[in-house]
Amino acid sequence: MRLLRPLPTPPAPATPGDVLAEAESLLVRLGDRTVLHDVDVQARSGELLALVGPNGAGKSTLLAALAADLPPAAGVVRIHGRPANEWSAPELALRRAVLPQSAALSFPFSVEEVVRMGRAPHAASPAEDDRVVAEAMAATDVTAFAARPFCALSGGERARVALARVLAQRAPLLLLDEPTAALDVRHQESVLRLCRDRARQGDAVVVVLHDLALAAAYAHWVAILCAGRVAADGPPSEVFGERLLSEVYDQPIEVLPHPRTGALLITPERNP
Incomplete structure (x- = not known):
C-alpha cells in the first residue's frame, strides 16, 4: 500500500x-x-x-x-x-521562483511546454493551469511562437520564455x-x-x-x-551618487537629472 x-x-x-x-x-x-x-x-x-x-x-x-x-x-x-x-x-x-542567468534544455520541448513547467508545484485544475500559462506567455510576448521548440529560439526569446515559466509558477x-x-x-x-x-x-x-x-x-x-x-x-x-558609483565600478560615472522629468540618468563619464 x-x-x-x-x-x-x-x-x-x-x-x-x-x-x-x-x-x-x-x-x-x-x-x-x-x-x-x-x-x-x-x-x-x-x-x-x-x-x-x-x-x-x-x-x-x-x-x-x-x-x-x-x-x-x-x-x-x-x-x-x-x-x-x-x-x-x-x-x-x-x-519562491528563480530565474537563472541562462536556460538550457536537453529535450525538444515546445515554448508552451516549458512555460507549463512552472505549474508543477500547484494542484490546480487544467483550466486554471491553461489560464495562467496563457497569461504568462502574453505578459512576456512569447505567445506567437508557443508551438516552436525552445532550442530553436534566439537568446533573447529563450530569456523571455524562461521568465514566463517563472511567472507561471505564481x-x-x-x-x-x-x-x-x-x-x-x-x-x-x-x-x-x-x-x-x-x-x-x-x-x-x-x-x-x-x-x-x-x-x-x-x-x-x-x-x-x-x-x-x-x-x-x-x-x-x-x-546612486557619483562618488560611490565611481569608486565601486572603478570608472568615472555621472549622475544627472533628466531635463524633462528630473529622473536619475546614470552614464559613464566619456571623453571621446
Whole structure:
C-alpha cells in the first residue's frame, strides 16, 4: 500500500512591507574563496529590490543564497520568516521562483511546454493551469511562437520564455538573475515594468541588474555590492551618487537629472 504525502500548503497572502526573504550576517564560500562577507538584505512584499555592482561582486551568489540554492557558511537566510533549510523543496516551490542567468534544455520541448513547467508545484485544475500559462506567455510576448521548440529560439526569446515559466509558477517571491541581459531595449523596459507590476500586486521581486539606469528607473530599493559586501543600500535616489558609483565600478560615472522629468540618468563619464 502506497501512502500519499499531503500536498504542501501555499503561503498566505502577504501584507505590503512583509519580509519574504532576508539574509542576515550572511557569509558564503565557494571552494576556498569567500564570496560574500557579512551581508544583510531584505526583500519585502510590494517592492522591487535591485542587486547591482561590478562583475565578481557577489550578486548572483547572493541571489542563489536567497533562493536557498546555496548554503551559507555562516549567518542565516530566511524565506517567509523561516530559515530556508527548514522548508521542503515542494514548500519552497510555492514560495519562491528563480530565474537563472541562462536556460538550457536537453529535450525538444515546445515554448508552451516549458512555460507549463512552472505549474508543477500547484494542484490546480487544467483550466486554471491553461489560464495562467496563457497569461504568462502574453505578459512576456512569447505567445506567437508557443508551438516552436525552445532550442530553436534566439537568446533573447529563450530569456523571455524562461521568465514566463517563472511567472507561471505564481510564487510571491521572484528571484531573477539578469533578466534583461539578452533583451533589446523594448523588451528590457517591458520586463522591468512587469517586475514593478508584480511588486504592485504584492510580490517581492529581486533582480540582478548591470544597467544602473534601469535600476534607477524601476527599483524601489537597491543594494550595491562590491567585493562581496554591501557598499550601500536604500532608494536609488539616495544611494546612486557619483562618488560611490565611481569608486565601486572603478570608472568615472555621472549622475544627472533628466531635463524633462528630473529622473536619475546614470552614464559613464566619456571623453571621446
